[in-house]
Amino acid sequence: MSGHESTYTPNSGFEKWLDSRLPIVRLAHDSFVDFPTPKNLNYWYTFGGILAVCLAIQIITGIVLAMHYTATVDEAFASVERIMRDVPFGWLLRYVHAVGASMFFLAVYVHMFRGLYYGSYKAPREVLWLLGCVIFLLMMATAFLGYMLPWGQMSLHGANVIIGLFGAIPLVGEGIQTWLMGGPSIGNQTLQRFFSLHYLLPFMIAGVVILHIWALHVPGNNNPTGVEVKDVEKDTVPFHPYYTVKDGFAIVLFLIIFAGFVFYAPNVLGHADNYIEANPLVTPAHIVPEWYLLPFYAILRAITFDIGPIQAKLLGVIFMFGSIAVLFALPWLDTSKVKSMRYRPVAKQFFLGFVAAALLLGWCGASNPDDPIIPLGEDKLQVSYTTEAGVDGVAVFEAYDDAAAFRSEKLAEGSTASIAIKKASAFRFIHLAQILTAYYFAYFLIILPYLGLRETPKDEPDAIHKAVLGSAHGAAAVPAE
Amino acid sequence: MIFASQPDIQLFRQCCLRKKNVSDSQTASPEAVDEERRDFIHIAAVTATVVGAGAVAYPLVSQMNPAGDTKAASSLEVDTSKIPLGGEIRVLIGGKPFFLRHRTSEEIAAAAGVPLDRLPDPQTDADRLVPLPDGALNPAMLITSGTCTHLGCVPVGPSQGNTGDYGGWYCPCHGSHYDTSGRIRKGPAPKNLAIPNYEYVTPGVVKISL
CATH class of the missing domain: 2.102.10.10 (Rieske [2Fe-2S] iron-sulphur domain)
Structure with a gap:
C-alpha cells in the first residue's frame, strides 16, 4: 500500500551494495513479503495468483511449441501433428498449452465475477479494473489468434467468421478486412501474421499485468467486506507467509484440475473439426468458437433485427463489442457507495442473475439458434409444389407416407414437388439469447445505476478486524457471513 | 546550438532579443525569457516528431496490405x-x-x-x-x-x-x-x-x- 514504509533491511554486504544501486530486492520484499494485506481475504481472492501461474505456463509452453511449429498453410497442420507424435513430450506440451488457454479463461472469469461481487472496481480501484479489462481484451485477441495456428477446419472457418464481422462496418469495413487478411481471403500471409502477433501479445499481457499489480498495490487489496483498511496493525497481515501459502494451496488445487483435463480429457474443451486440415472448399456445418467466447458469440447472433438505419449484422457486432466495452464503464455506472454485495441484499440477487445469464448465454452460443428449447407443437411435413401452369401450392402432412404419396401424385401430374420439414413454433435458443442479452446490458446500464440510488444496504462493519473477530473483543471468532 | 560556444550565445541574445525589455529579461526566470521563441521550438519539435512518427508508422501499417504476388x-x-x-x-x-x-x-x-x-x-x-x-x-x-x-x-x-x-x-x-x-x-x-x-x-x- 502507498504510504506503507519499507521494512526491508539489507543484511549482507552484497545486499547493501545492490540496494543502493538497484533496490530490486527491496521492491520484491515490499510487494510480496511484507505487503500488508487485509486479513479476511477468502479463496475467491486466490485467482490473481492462479492467473499469474496460467500466464507463465502459456508463455513457457508457447515458446517451446514455437520451436517446432511451422507457420505456413502447407506445413502448419502437419507440424502440429509432428509435435503430437514425434517431438519428445510434444503431446504433453501441446495439451498443456491448449488446455491452459481454457484454464486461463476459467480463472479470469472467476476473478472478474469476484471483482463484480465485492465491488473491487469502485474508487479508489477504477484504474486497476480498467487495466484488468485491457488484459481480458488482450487475452481474447491472443486466444483467437492462437486458435488459427493449428490450421484445422475450425481455425480457418472460425477466423473467417470473426474477420467477416469487420466487413459489417460501413464504408471502411471491406478495406479493414483485406488489410487484416493481407489478401482477398485468409491465406498463408494471414497465418504468418497471426503467428507473429500470437507470440507478441502474451508479452504485452505480461506488461499490463505489471501495471495491474502496481495499481493494486497503491490502494491495496479490496476484501470481502468492501471496507477499506483503517488500521494496518489490526486489519492486515503480511502477504508472506499468510497469502503466499493460501495462494499456493489454491494454485495446487487448480493445477490438479488442470492436470485432470490434460491427462484424462485433453480434447473435451476443443472441437473435433479442428483435427481436420483446413479446406476453404468445405465449410463445417456448425461453426462455433472456443467455449470461453461463446457468450459473446451468442450476443452477436441474438441480434436478428434492424434498428432504424443500422442493419442487423452491424448491430450484432456493435452489441458484441459493446458487451465488453460496458465493462470499462462499470466503475462509473454503479452508483452505490457500498462495495461488497454482502451488504447489498437486492443487488446480490441481480448479480446471481447476471452470473446465470452469462452461463446460459454460453449455452446459447454453443447451440443452433433455431433449435427449440421448449417446443410448442409437433413438426410437420410440408410438400411444396408448382404445377406446369406455374401455380404454387402447399400441403401439410403429419406422416411421411402421406406426404410422399402426395408428392408422387404431383410429380406424376408433371408438377415439381418437394418435401420439407415445417418446424412447429417453439421457444428457441435465439429467443433465450435475446432475453439474456437484454438482461446482460440492463444489469450494467439500468440495474446497477438505479439500484445504487434506491437500495437500502445492510450495515457494513466498522473495520475489517471487527468483521473477522466479531464485535466483542476476546469473543470467539465469528465468520462475517 | 549544441556546438555554439558561450560567447556565441551572448552575441545571439544581444542581436536577436531586442523585442524584450532588457531589464525584464534580467529579472524574469530563465524559462520566461523569450517565451514565443521557446514555444516555436516546442511546436516545431513536436510537429517534426509527429510527422516522423507518421512516416515510420505508414510502412509498418501498409505492409499488412495484399503483397504484389x-x-x-x-x-x-x-x-x-x-x-x-x-x-x-x-x-x-x-x-x-x-x-x-x-x-x-x-x-x-x-x-x-x-x-x-x-x-x-x-x-x-x-x-x-x-x-x-x-x-x-x-x-x-x-x-x-x-x-x-x-x-x-x-x-x-x-x-x-x-x-x-x-x-x-x-x-x-x-x-x-x-x-x-x-x-x-x-x-x-x-x-x-x-x-x-x-x-x-x-x-x-x-x-x-x-
Whole structure:
C-alpha cells in the first residue's frame, strides 16, 4: 500500500551494495513479503495468483511449441501433428498449452465475477479494473489468434467468421478486412501474421499485468467486506507467509484440475473439426468458437433485427463489442457507495442473475439458434409444389407416407414437388439469447445505476478486524457471513 | 546550438532579443525569457516528431496490405472444355471458391423458365452469363462465386451429390437452396450466388478475376 514504509533491511554486504544501486530486492520484499494485506481475504481472492501461474505456463509452453511449429498453410497442420507424435513430450506440451488457454479463461472469469461481487472496481480501484479489462481484451485477441495456428477446419472457418464481422462496418469495413487478411481471403500471409502477433501479445499481457499489480498495490487489496483498511496493525497481515501459502494451496488445487483435463480429457474443451486440415472448399456445418467466447458469440447472433438505419449484422457486432466495452464503464455506472454485495441484499440477487445469464448465454452460443428449447407443437411435413401452369401450392402432412404419396401424385401430374420439414413454433435458443442479452446490458446500464440510488444496504462493519473477530473483543471468532 | 560556444550565445541574445525589455529579461526566470521563441521550438519539435512518427508508422501499417504476388494471383485462366456435362469444377482464386458448371439442356431450360416474380433476388438467367468473344451467350457454362450469400459457407452441388430442391446448389450450414442459375430460391440467404468478373479468352477458356 502507498504510504506503507519499507521494512526491508539489507543484511549482507552484497545486499547493501545492490540496494543502493538497484533496490530490486527491496521492491520484491515490499510487494510480496511484507505487503500488508487485509486479513479476511477468502479463496475467491486466490485467482490473481492462479492467473499469474496460467500466464507463465502459456508463455513457457508457447515458446517451446514455437520451436517446432511451422507457420505456413502447407506445413502448419502437419507440424502440429509432428509435435503430437514425434517431438519428445510434444503431446504433453501441446495439451498443456491448449488446455491452459481454457484454464486461463476459467480463472479470469472467476476473478472478474469476484471483482463484480465485492465491488473491487469502485474508487479508489477504477484504474486497476480498467487495466484488468485491457488484459481480458488482450487475452481474447491472443486466444483467437492462437486458435488459427493449428490450421484445422475450425481455425480457418472460425477466423473467417470473426474477420467477416469487420466487413459489417460501413464504408471502411471491406478495406479493414483485406488489410487484416493481407489478401482477398485468409491465406498463408494471414497465418504468418497471426503467428507473429500470437507470440507478441502474451508479452504485452505480461506488461499490463505489471501495471495491474502496481495499481493494486497503491490502494491495496479490496476484501470481502468492501471496507477499506483503517488500521494496518489490526486489519492486515503480511502477504508472506499468510497469502503466499493460501495462494499456493489454491494454485495446487487448480493445477490438479488442470492436470485432470490434460491427462484424462485433453480434447473435451476443443472441437473435433479442428483435427481436420483446413479446406476453404468445405465449410463445417456448425461453426462455433472456443467455449470461453461463446457468450459473446451468442450476443452477436441474438441480434436478428434492424434498428432504424443500422442493419442487423452491424448491430450484432456493435452489441458484441459493446458487451465488453460496458465493462470499462462499470466503475462509473454503479452508483452505490457500498462495495461488497454482502451488504447489498437486492443487488446480490441481480448479480446471481447476471452470473446465470452469462452461463446460459454460453449455452446459447454453443447451440443452433433455431433449435427449440421448449417446443410448442409437433413438426410437420410440408410438400411444396408448382404445377406446369406455374401455380404454387402447399400441403401439410403429419406422416411421411402421406406426404410422399402426395408428392408422387404431383410429380406424376408433371408438377415439381418437394418435401420439407415445417418446424412447429417453439421457444428457441435465439429467443433465450435475446432475453439474456437484454438482461446482460440492463444489469450494467439500468440495474446497477438505479439500484445504487434506491437500495437500502445492510450495515457494513466498522473495520475489517471487527468483521473477522466479531464485535466483542476476546469473543470467539465469528465468520462475517 | 549544441556546438555554439558561450560567447556565441551572448552575441545571439544581444542581436536577436531586442523585442524584450532588457531589464525584464534580467529579472524574469530563465524559462520566461523569450517565451514565443521557446514555444516555436516546442511546436516545431513536436510537429517534426509527429510527422516522423507518421512516416515510420505508414510502412509498418501498409505492409499488412495484399503483397504484389498475392495481388498478381488474383486472376486465373480455366479450361472449361473438360468439364463433364451435368458436372462442375471448383477453383480457388486467391483462396476464394468459384463454381464452373456445365449445365444440361434440362437445367438450362429450368433456369430460363422461371418467372422473375418468383425469385427473391430477381435476375434472368441471361443476365447471369457473359458473352463469348463473338458476342453470343453460352448458356451451357455457368460460372458463379462459391460463397453462400448468407454467412459465407461453401454450398454443395453435383460433385457432392446434393443439389437442393431446385437442382442447383444447397448450403448445408443454414439450408439455402439455389437453382440451376445459382439464384437463391429458398432459405436464409438474401442474394443470388454472385457472378464473378470473367471473360472468355477463347470459347473453351475463361479468365476469372477477383
